[in-house]
Amino acid sequence: PPNIPDQHIHFTETDESRTLQCLAYGVPATYSYGPWKHLSYFGEHIRYLNASPDGKVTLPPIANRMERYQDYGIYLCTASNRVADSFGNSFQTGKIFxxxxxxxxxxxxxxxxxxxxxxxxxxxxxxVYSTSEIESYHVKSENKEIAASMQMIPINSTMVFHGTEISVETREIVLSFNTSIKSSRQDYTVTLCNGYGNSSFVVYITSVPVDEVYLRRKRNRRISEDISESESIHGQPVPIENIVYQTATQSVSVRPTPIQTSVDVIDYNRSSFIQEQNAIPLTGQLNYADVIFPPSTTQDVVHIIGIENRTVYADVTVSVEATSLVDSRNVTSSDEEDFVEIEGLQNYTDRRKEQ
Structure with missing residues (x-):
């Protein structure tokens, strides 16, 4: 059977005509050739190519010279002189890298x-994908060279070669440089060079926008808007979120004061909330609030709960009169600084009793 040695061939982007020859050696020296296979260097199939009667294949032309890198890979050719090997195979395979x-x-x-x-x-x-080493790099802004440092990390990526996505060896590039202090927006041209040419791209770096702090869910909606018909089930109020907030710069030393009472909802005055724009949730702290219930003869136990019924904060029997009630709103002490505003609390009758 014929012997087909491996070959290593280099093309550049300037080579418009690219022809490969399947070199077979055997006796008799009369060969027939099968179709060529184009594989990635990871062994992934890319395409088939038809061979000429003399064992050559001309790679289809690529008009855009910047896309001729897609011919990169391993090409398999097969040839036979009708003499079988010890395994009974008359066609032998050769590789061209x-x-x-x-x-x-x-x-x-x-x-x-x-x-x-x-x-x-x-x-x-x-x-970046490059078949040769990156030899130099440049960062420019306003036609002036910007001092920069570069780090390269070899990684595997995917690219499309002749319509097929394959794995390729690439490099992750990290260019580090100081941005301009003259303007909030500045254009930068980045250029990489290897042994066969250079490629560039332009980016512009603008100032980081001021982060908007998400103060609270439904922050612009009143409690009365939360308890609309579309959000109520059989007339029952929807649990209202009661996250405790505190300003980022100072404590809020005001106890919330009820401005209305009803069987369903206690609404709290938000006018005392200081520096609302800087408010952030408090976590991992103990917080207090005064909750006043109107007189009632109902025997039902009222629950103070959090949003979506996640937390039951207290069970209250409103039919029992307290022996004494201290109006903590009139008490002034250093402890007041421990009090912060609560988003909203709700009287909620356990629905399980109604089912």
């Missing part, structure tokens, strides 16, 4: 808009 060299290719679409802090160090990360 093709390097299709060119400038660096940026694997994924690079976003043009980035956020950073003026005058601060910025790390620009992207992935």
């Amino acid at each position: 093709v390097m299709s060299n060119g400038p660096p290719i940026f694997v994924k679409k690079i976003e043009h808009k980035h956020y950073g802090h003026p005058g601060k160090l910025y790390n620009l990360t992207f992935i």
Whole structure:
């Protein structure tokens, strides 16, 4: 049977005509050839190619020279002289390793808009495919060279070669440089160079927008709006979120005062809430609030609960009169600074008794 030695061939982006030859050696020296297979270097199938009678294959032309890197891979050719080997196979296989060299290719679409802090160090990360080493890099802004450092990490990525997604060896690049302090927005041109050319892209870095603190759920809605017909079930009020908040800069030393009472809901005055825009949830602390129930003859036990019935804070029997009631709103002491506003509390009759 014929012997087909492996070959290593290098093309560049300037080579428009690319032809491979299946070199077979055997006796008799009369061969027939099968179709060629194009594989990735990870062994993934890319395409089939038809061979000429003399064992050659001409790779289909690629008009865009920047896309000729897709011819990179392993090409398998088969040849037979009708003499079988010890396994009974008359067709033998040879491998041609093709390097299709060119400038660096940026694997994924690079976003043009980035956020950073003026005058601060910025790390620009992207992935590049290159068949040769990255020899140099440049970062420019307003036609001036920007001092930068680069880190490269070998990683595997996926790219599309001739319509088929395959695995390829790539590099993750991290360019670190200080952003301009002159403007809140600045354009930067990044250039990478290897032994076959260079590739560039442009990004602009703008100031990081002021973070908006999410103060509280349904912050602009009154409790009365929460308990609408669409949110009520058979006339029962929906549990109201009762997250405790405190300003980020100082404590709120005001006890909330009930402004209305009803069988269903106690609403709290929000006018005493200080610096609402800076409010943040309190966690891991003990917080207090005064809750006053109107006189009632009902024998039902009233529950103080959290949103979605997650937490039962207290069970209250409203038919029993307290022996004494201290109006804590008139008490002034240093302990008042322990009190903060509660988003809302609700009287809720256990529905399980009604079912």
